[in-house]
Amino acid sequence: MMKAIDAGILAVSNVLYQPWFVPLLLIVGGLYFTFRCKFIQVRLFKEACKVIMEKPKSNDGISSFGALMISTASRVGTGNIIGVSTAICLGGPGAIFWMWITAFFGGATAFIESTLAQIYKKKNKDGSSYGGPAFYMETALKQRWLGIAFSVIIILIYAVGYNLLAAYNLQSTFEVFDFYIDGVTPAAIGIVLAVLFGVIIIGGAKRLSNVTSIIVPVMGVMYVFMSLLVLVLNIGNVPSMFADIFSNAFDFHSIFGGFAGSCIMYGIKRGLYSNEAGMGSAPNAAATADVSHPAKQGLVQMLSVFIDTLLICTATAFMCLSTDVTPTEDLAGAAYVQAAMESTLGSFGPIFIVVAMSLFAFTTLIGNYSYCEGCLKFILKREPGSKGLFIFRIFATVIVFIGAVASASLVWDLADMLQGLAVVANIPTILILGGIAIKCLNDYTKQRKQGLDPHFKAADIGIKEDTDFWK
Secondary structure (H helix, E strand, C coil), rough: CHHHHHHHHHHHHHHHCCCCCHHHHHHHHHHHHHCCCHHHHHHHHHHHHHCCCCEEEEEEEEHHHHHHHHHHHHHHHHCHHHHHHHHHHHHCHHHHHHHHHHHHHHHHHHHHHHHHHCCCEEECCCCEEECCCHHHHCCCCCHHHHHHHHHHHHHHHHHHHHHHHHHHHHHHHHHHCCCCCCCCCHHHHHHHHHHHHHHCCHHHHHHHHHHHHHHHHHHHHHHHHHHHHHHHHCCHHHHHHHHHHHHCCCCCHHHHCCCCCCCHHHHHHHHHHHHCCCCCCCCHHCCCCCCCCHHHHHHHHHHHHHHHHHHHHHHHHHHCCCCCCCHHHCCCHHHHHHHHHHHEEEEEEEHHHHHHHHHHHHHHHHHHHHHHHHCCCCCCCCCCCCCHHHHHHHHHHHHHHHHHHHCCCHHHHHHHHHHHHHHHHHHHHHHHHHHHEEEEEEEEEEHHHCCCCCCCCCHHHHCCCCCCCCC
């Protein structure tokens, strides 16, 4: 039965990742928004770094940095280790180049979708905000049915697909140890992870913001430092590493001879899994930020893509490719990263990866979950009842346990399929509505040139729909 389900999921995924479908949407969307925003990734990078440190408008609000850490907690996770490893082992070193390309152009896409989420965000009874693509699909596009479908996809991706994958990836790092017992160790890890996860999600968005704003930066700095250490200790291999990346990235005969397994496809798949630009997931976190202008959070979320892929994914790739360990299909996953670190740092290497993965997986799980309750609120047109919300949280907690004991093929294929469906729903929507976000950007830069701290009014850029925050 499970084999039949996995085969069906894989068949849908293979259709979605044909060159003319999800890859085309991501590339066309990224290029279009990059040119429309006049290379915002470069032009306003310094501005984005400045905005990230602004305090929320109200004492109880979530800051730009807090919202960034929630979305980064989801983005920066097991994909930065396991995702990169599988991309290299199955697609070749050139996959890293195409991950870079996806991230660079995806930064402009992330700005557009997160700015739109800020413009059309909704107000809670306590004055805080929530929102995401479902809300701009309903309010600006006037297609509530699409918003409902998208909300269902997001819940399935994050409460099920990605959290199954995060739990599985974490337990897989323990396979190198002698105490690992098939069936027993994964179950034990699943129970511990599920209990910790359940405790945190009861606390709500504010506690989530507090937890991730501490763990994510510390985790990221530690991991990048260790990766740089391995790179420096293998500095003699760096020239050949770059040669392998670029020669493989432009081996077009090999690429078009088998596109589904090529470095381009794995670069796009794992790049999307890692940075999520264009999926419409991070806008759910962006909408919670308490800022004076929507473009501010758009710029901040653009940074998250760069932090994830251009910094942390690259750290993993360089750490692995600079060693003498040859990537093979059998090593795809935690094994390749652990073998690479062990070859340089000895037995400490695999232990460090377990610690890093534990932190990565935990923040990924809670960051992923944060997107789901807003989608439930959209579907129900009201705040979920306490009983219903409790049941949903129990369901999400059980899923974490199941992920730890599930099969690799099922969790990867399901995640790939669901993230592809999200792109199919979100990219065409923001291509239609992107002009609104670009007008918002122009309003922001105009006020900055006047020496002002930009404040936004929806009517100033011709928005006629009712907005909760920008009247």
